[in-house]
Amino acid sequence: MRQTKLFTKTRREAPADEVAKNAKLLIRGGFIDKLQSGVYTYLPLGLRVLKKIENIIREEMDKAGGQELLMPSFQPKENWQTTGRWDSMDDLYKVKDSSGRENALGPTHEEVIVPLAKQFISSYRDLPLYLYQIQNKFRMELRAKSGILRGREFMMKDLYSFHQSEKDLGRYYEIMKTAYENIFDKVGIGGKTYLTFASGGSFSKYSHEFQTVTGAGEDTIYICQKCKVAVNKEIISEQKTCPSCGNADLKEEKAIEVGNIFELKTRFSEPFNLTFKDKDGKNQPVIMGCYGIGLGRLMGTIVEVMADEKGIVWTESVAPFKVHLLSLGKDEETKKKADELYAELEKNGIETLYDDRDASAGEKFADADLIGIPWRIVVSEKSIAAGGVEIKRRTEKESKIVSLDGVVSIVSN
């Protein structure tokens, strides 16, 4: 992608009303734009990141046997009345059409997927079943905040599992834990993300959250100093030791919930009468679990955790481009070399943002730091005289000179 053609430019200042680091940097870099409180557009750069995250999640969900589908956001009131959540859920958006018919804008999808599953689940032979989707959710947050960490419309992956027994749910629960760990490792925040015991609500004793330690977090967690497990503050009064090893040495940290896994059991299968025939021909309630990850929140968390004083630092797996190619100066020979290198990178399938703007070196460097692409390659009269191009990672301070024909093999690794 040539930067002269890229929709949106960087800006020097963040909007005065943004306080959250993720919002400031993502807006300055041209990744997102705020339409209203808690509602953001993902611009070309931002969407590229979101898609990378989406694909990492999709890969893990598929590996765990998930089948992807896409359910509507526009959902009939009756389904929500069946579960009682039309009245009990405060943050439900309710919309009326011209005939007065009311609908919910889906904040979650049990009210759609359970009746759907009911059409196809009738025997123990149909179980277990794992269905997921990646799509926008709507929640009427009383207070949207922290940039893309808490919005009113946000993209989420939600997977629902259907089982014959709680034991089988428990088995799959462990598979999902592993899948989630893989996801957070792959996007680069695994080291700061903890499996956290949290309140189980009305369904079961505890649910599990994945909490990433960052000052921008809304939650307080207590991390076991022996094993990589934490306890959410909401249950610390009843759970004062590590639930995994019993250790009492817990460290308090601020953290953001990047994912959760939840045993629904029969909370939704009962109101919809979702049952299956067991081997004896008896009707049994289907046991369910649900597993969510907010994609925008995850993206914002990555920014919060990885950014430095100069800007964003993307992990290669989620970066909008792998290489940021900068051409400096007006020298025709330099431009030609940069053009050729850009063509070669593209030919080799290396995603490259090519800064071909007629801008000063300082501006290009500052923008490269802000945008946070993992590799920076500089082509200039100086670099050519020194033997080729300068190359450095976003995380490195010093660049080194590499010959033009050595570039592709270096960034291909």
Add this chain to the structure above:
RNA sequence: CGGGGUGUCGUAUACCGGUAGUACGCUUGCUUUGGGAGCAAGAUGACCGAGUUCGAUUCUCGGCACCCCGACCA
């Protein structure tokens, strides 16, 4: 939803009861090119409504929007 704060060109800001200024960005021209370049010439702005006043962007009230703290929540 309770409390607090803020609304001025695209962005960041200044000033003011009497013709709204600056920087960046944008347009045109020339120069410049290794850490957000310079000169010159341009274009672009007071959230909405009511009130006070000779006159309101400025003061008062109401609304709306946005932000922060809290409660709630992925």
